[in-house]
Amino acid sequence: MDQSAVSVETLANADAVARRAAREILASAARAIAARGRFRIVLAGGTTPLAAYGDLVGGDAGWDAWEVYFGDERCLPPDDAGRNSLAAARALLGRVRMAPHQIHPIPAELGPELAAAAYARTIEPALPFDLVLLGMGEDGHTASLFPGRVMAADALVVPVREAPKPPPERVSLTPRALAACREMLVLVTGAAKRQAFSAWRNGEDLPIARVARAGRARVLVDREAAGE
Ligand code: 6PG
Numbered sequence: 001m002d003q004s005a006v007s008v009e010t011l012a013n014a015d016a017v018a019r020r021a022a023r024e025i026l027a028s029a030a031r032a033i034a035a036r037g038r039f040r041i042v043l044a045g046g047t048t049p050l051a052a053y054g055d056l057v058g059g060d061a062g063w064d065a066w067e068v069y070f071g072d073e074r075c076l077p078p079d080d081a082g083r084n085s086l087a088a089a090r091a092l093l094g095r096v097r098m099a100p101h102q103i104h105p106i107p108a109e110l111g112p113e114l115a116a117a118a119y120a121r122t123i124e125p126a127l128p129f130d131l132v133l134l135g136m137g138e139d140g141h142t143a144s145l146f147p148g149r150v151m152a153a154d155a156l157v158v159p160v161r162e163a164p165k166p167p168p169e170r171v172s173l174t175p176r177a178l179a180a181c182r183e184m185l186v187l188v189t190g191a192a193k194r195q196a197f198s199a200w201r202n203g204e205d206l207p208i209a210r211v212a213r214a215g216r217a218r219v220l221v222d223r224e225a226a227g228e
Helices: 014-036 050-056 084-091 112-126 175-179 191-201 207-214
Strands: 007-011 039-043 066-070 072-074 129-134 157-160 170-173 181-188 218-222
Touching: 007 014, 014 039, 014 050, 014 129, 014 181, 014 218, 050 084, 066 084, 066 112, 072 084, 112 157, 112 170, 129 175, 129 207, 175 181, 175 207, 181 207, 191 207
Parallel strands: 007 218, 039 066, 039 129, 129 181, 181 218
Antiparallel strands: 072 170, 157 170
């Protein structure tokens, strides 16, 4: 792990990571809104961030200045429980005062290629993001960037097929798009992530390692994932 670019803080457990992440998100929002009158955030998919999203509800985060994007999406119908956009709506976006035009889901129901092309057009004018949130998979993937896959250097959004984590068809922001941010926060919790986190720490060239280095990420990890 490139300690010069990535900072790591180990917290007691997943709840502590969620609470701290919520505080960091609110602080990032306040900085962005004070400076630019808006807060452009990229939400992470998966389950790890959902507790943090829930901890945001009830806070006065300047919701009407938020512009919400997604780091990746599964190619499923918009109302499918596996959609990251639906999980985020249930945990946060549907529970705070935010108008539909503030939320930019990836149109993954169009299929990988069409959705990737459309979303690249959506995010290009929004760069740089103020905050990018990311999780990490048990194999060291992040967003839907998986180990061993060629990562398009110049694209902003890529189609993903035959993903090792179901569903097989996805859409993902690339390292270039994810790193186009003022701040990046990576959340890693649970014993299942221990091996990948250790490999990352030991310098393995994993997707999370590349993205976190490029984004000068802050990493919040719990003791279980850190192997402490
Ligand atoms: C996805 C996510 C993915 C996720 C990691 C961790 O669509 O699956 O974007 O990158 O962040 O797989 O998932 P958990 O937080 O559920 O462990």
